[in-house]
Amino acid sequence: MSQFVEFTKLVLRSVAHWASELKRDVTALWIGSRDARTPWPSKLLAGLVVAYALSPIDLIPDFIPVIGYLDDLIIVPFGLWLTIRLMPDELMAEFRRRAVDLGPRPRSMAGLLFVGAVWLLAMIIFFRWFEQRFAVMTAHSFGA
Numbered sequence: 001m002s003q004f005v006e007f008t009k010l011v012l013r014s015v016a017h018w019a020s021e022l023k024r025d026v027t028a029l030w031i032g033s034r035d036a037r038t039p040w041p042s043k044l045l046a047g048l049v050v051a052y053a054l055s056p057i058d059l060i061p062d063f064i065p066v067i068g069y070l071d072d073l074i075i076v077p078f079g080l081w082l083t084i085r086l087m088p089d090e091l092m093a094e095f096r097r098r099a100v101d102l103g104p105r106p107r108s109m110a111g112l113l114f115v116g117a118v119w120l121l122a123m124i125i126f127f128r129w130f131e132q133r134f135a136v137m138t139a140h141s142f143g144a
Helices: 002-033 040-054 067-086 089-102 109-141
Strands: none
Touching: 002 040, 002 067, 002 089, 040 067, 040 109
């Protein structure tokens, strides 16, 4: 039993360390997306990833079983990894140092607006599809 407890503590410490690095890197990329020295492809991708990561709402809501957490567990870390790979090493090291000095992570109104716009577009497409589908069913069901 003692080995299990020690193993569990080790895993929890590893996950906590990974999560703190993830938060630091999101903040570092936020800084990098606003820095003039950042190459434009890195700046564009960093802006998109950070806007999504800092958005208070998710593209896939967490209450949807299993897939609701995919964005938190796969999409955001993959986007961070890809952006960090595109970022020059010396700049990324500087942005990480500045992120540690900055403290709590910022919020992204741009991320909120982006995800909100995606949801709004999805709802419009769904309702238009539903309206066409329902209209076709109504016309056929009344013999028109």
